[in-house]
Amino acid sequence: MSNARIPGRNFLFVPGPTNLPDRVLRAMNVASEDHRSSKFPELTLPLFAQLKKVFKTTTGHAFIFPASGTGGWEAALSNTLSPGDKVLASRFGQFSHLWIDLAQRLGLEVIVQEEEWGTGNNPERIEEALRADKSHSIKAVLATHNETSTGVTSDIGAVRRAIDKAKHPALLFVDGVSSIGSLDFQQDEWGVDIAVSGSQKGFMLPAGLAIMSVSKKALAAAATAKVRRAYFDFNDHVKANASGYFPYTPALPLLYGLREALNILFEEGLEQVYKRHHHLAEGVRAAVRAWGLKLCAKEPKWNSDTVSAIMVPDGFDGAKVIDIAYRRYNLALGAGLSQMAGKLFRIGHLGDLNELMLLGAIAGTEMAMLDVGIKVTPGSGVAAAQAVYRAAPLLQA
Ligand SMILES: Cc1ncc(COP(=O)(O)O)c(C=O)c1O
Numbered sequence: 001m002s003n004a005r006i007p008g009r010n011f012l013f014v015p016g017p018t019n020l021p022d023r024v025l026r027a028m029n030v031a032s033e034d035h036r037s038s039k040f041p042e043l044t045l046p047l048f049a050q051l052k053k054v055f056k057t058t059t060g061h062a063f064i065f066p067a068s069g070t071g072g073w074e075a076a077l078s079n080t081l082s083p084g085d086k087v088l089a090s091r092f093g094q095f096s097h098l099w100i101d102l103a104q105r106l107g108l109e110v111i112v113q114e115e116e117w118g119t120g121n122n123p124e125r126i127e128e129a130l131r132a133d134k135s136h137s138i139k140a141v142l143a144t145h146n147e148t149s150t151g152v153t154s155d156i157g158a159v160r161r162a163i164d165k166a167k168h169p170a171l172l173f174v175d176g177v178s179s180i181g182s183l184d185f186q187q188d189e190w191g192v193d194i195a196v197s198g199s200q201k202g203f204m205l206p207a208g209l210a211i212m213s214v215s216k217k218a219l220a221a222a223a224t225a226k227v228r229r230a231y232f233d234f235n236d237h238v239k240a241n242a243s244g245y246f247p248y249t250p251a252l253p254l255l256y257g258l259r260e261a262l263n264i265l266f267e268e269g270l271e272q273v274y275k276r277h278h279h280l281a282e283g284v285r286a287a288v289r290a291w292g293l294k295l296c297a298k299e300p301k302w303n304s305d306t307v308s309a310i311m312v313p314d315g316f317d318g319a320k321v322i323d324i325a326y327r328r329y330n331l332a333l334g335a336g337l338s339q340m341a342g343k344l345f346r347i348g349h350l351g352d353l354n355e356l357m358l359l360g361a362i363a364g365t366e367m368a369m370l371d372v373g374i375k376v377t378p379g380s381g382v383a384a385a386q387a388v389y390r391a392a393p394l395l396q397a
Contacts, residue, residue, distance in 0.1 A: 018351030027260035041244020069198030072210035120154030287381030
């Protein structure tokens with residue numbers, strides 16, 4: 001890459017932050033204003049109501065914290081649990097790992113169920129662990145809905161059924177950072193007590209907001225929870241949010257951006273948003289098959305519709321593919337993290353995307369792989385994805 005300006009758009013295909021729609025960019029271009037004015041709730045109250053529709057909850061309380069998804073994890077745990085409380089969590093990728101690490105740092109005792117990376121939550125093992133916990137000392141189950149590091153989606157409804165079958169009262173906390181707003185998510189139906197998301201993925205915004213929805217049961221747990229918390233205290237927000245305010249200065253442009261992003265999501269329709277993500281992902285998966293490569297996801301049931309983690313053949317370094325794609329073709333792919341470093345690269349396919357954008361990413365990936373010596377047939381991935389996209393185009397003319 002020379003130092004000259006690179007014309008055209010950067011092809012941003014990391015699995016978050018995602019592309020910002022022009023409408024969202026324009027909506028965020030606002031002057032500062034008084035967040036204590038009598039007019040301010042006209043912006044905020046509808047946001048809380050609309051967010052509940054995205055989480056698919058009628059009884060949950062939507063929270064908007066100035067933070068990233070990690071802050072949402074901390075808010076979930078610190079508001080509901082006490083030091084030494086036991087939580088049950090499965091680890092099968094870098095983000096499920098980091099949530100466990102955060103829980104341990106908050107002084108919780110985490111019972112870790114190790115699952116192979118490339119798989120996800122195992123409802124049978126969760127049920128077994130809960131049945132064995134006769135004294136109900138496990139206070140919460142942590143489940144990562146979409147493990148972004150390996151491109152794995154888990155069945156959260158099945159995790160709920162496992163908890164119910166064990167007749168266990170544990171709260172269910174779900175990381176939906178790279179799923180909510182892109183993949184079907186049903187807080188009430190699945191009995192999710194806290195769902196955590198972030199602004200920079202399905203919500204098509206810059207990072208900066210932790211967006212959450214909390215059940216009545218989880219809010220009640222805050223009354224006795226003793227993990228120290230201040231900035232992220234649910235109660236401060238509940239009180240201020242009731243009239244459309246926040247306990248401290250909100251990130252105003254992001255709130256205007258969120259309003260527009262929600263408009264965009266509802267104009268398309270959530271069900272169509274999920275279908276589009278599946279369709280775009282199917283094209284990427286067809287390309288991977290045509291290249292003769294494998295996904296990190298061990299079986300199709302784990303395939304994520306928001307991100308594909310693609311294993312590079314033995315003897316090659318996934319980081320080189322990513323670097324060439326970036327430096328030569330202005331294409332940003334996601335890196336392999338932790339134990340997957342060098343072994344894979346990721347194509348994020350979530351947010352404001354369509355078929356031709358994906359074809360550009362697939363073409364660039366193919367060129368970068370050829371450049372590092374991976375023997376894929378030139379054009380094969382693009383042709384395979386084209387076939388998927390032509391068979392059922394998003395725009396039915
Ligand atoms: C599944 C998942 N959980 C949590 C996080 C952490 O979120 P953040 O980086 O917004 O703090 C990420 C970030 O990519 C993620 O993909």
